[in-house]
Amino acid sequence: ETGVTQSPTHLIKTRGQQVTLRCSSQSGHNTVSWYQQALGQGPQFIFQYYREEENGRGNFPPRFSGLQFPNYSSELNVNALELDDSALYLCASSSGGERGYEQYFGPGTRLTVT
Amino acid sequence: QKEVEQDPGPLSVPEGAIVSLNCTYSNSAFQYFMWYRQYSRKGPELLMYTYSSGNKEDGRFTAQVDKSSKYISLFIRDSQPSDSATYLCAMSETGNQFYFGTGTSLTVIP
Numbered sequence: 001e002t003g004v005t006q007s008p009t010h011l012i013k014t015r016g017q018q019v020t021l022r023c024s025s026q027s028g029h030n031t032v033s034w035y036q037q038a039l040g041q042g043p044q045f046i047f048q049y050y051r052e053e054e055n056g057r058g059n060f061p062p063r064f065s066g067l068q069f070p071n072y073s074s075e076l077n078v079n080a081l082e083l084d085d086s087a088l089y090l091c092a093s094s095s096g097g098e099r100g101y102e103q104y105f106g107p108g109t110r111l112t113v114t
Numbered sequence: 115q116k117e118v119e120q121d122p123g124p125l126s127v128p129e130g131a132i133v134s135l136n137c138t139y140s141n142s143a144f145q146y147f148m149w150y151r152q153y154s155r156k157g158p159e160l161l162m163y164t165y166s167s168g169n170k171e172d173g174r175f176t177a178q179v180d181k182s183s184k185y186i187s188l189f190i191r192d193s194q195p196s197d198s199a200t201y202l203c204a205m206s207e208t209g210n211q212f213y214f215g216t217g218t219s220l221t222v223i224p
Binding site for chain 1: 155163204215217
């Protein structure tokens with residue numbers, strides 16, 4: 001069974017640029033959630049995708065957007081990057097249904113905005 | 115007021131000690147209570163989960179939920195140096211959007 005994978009591992013961008021982060025969910029999982037984890041903080045929920053539809057969104061501006069594909073992999077897009085967007089971006093997958101609360105995290109993408 | 119409060123520590127204990135980690139929360143609608151372990155520069159790893167209230171035990175780990183006090187705990191018995199990590203609590207009403215604490219940094223000294 002393959003776990004959750006994310007790419008790239010690290011990324012450095014300039015303020016105002018756009019970035020796309022990718023996530024492959026664990027085999028058998030149809031739900032993907034994205035979180036932002038600033039240094040020294042806990043993860044903050046950005047949004048969740050279930051069967052290609054957004055299924056909940058946290059308190060993040062519209063310049064944070066996402067997609068889920070038919071194979072349940074997912075992308076997180078951030079436009080007009082700001083310095084405060086520097087963080088570890090985590091993807092978590094789950095099977096949905098009765099055990100949908102069991103979220104399994106990938107290793108994360110560390111984004112630095114300069 | 116934050117949804118979830120967690121003492122960031124750091125907490126340092128000798129090998130073999132019993133560790134107690136705690137979180138408090140403000141939203142009485144939370145029903146799903148999770149504990150994650152996060153090693154440096156890694157993603158969180160699911161350790162324990164509890165639905166509603168009560169206790170749950172898994173090996174050296176015990177999770178407790180007291181909904182009347184809005185307080186959850188994780189106990190680690192016979193702590194090992196490999197338990198050194200940051201421990202995150204997380205909670206949710208519906209099981210999809212989770213609110214995390216800031217994490218408690220634990221070091222177990224051999």
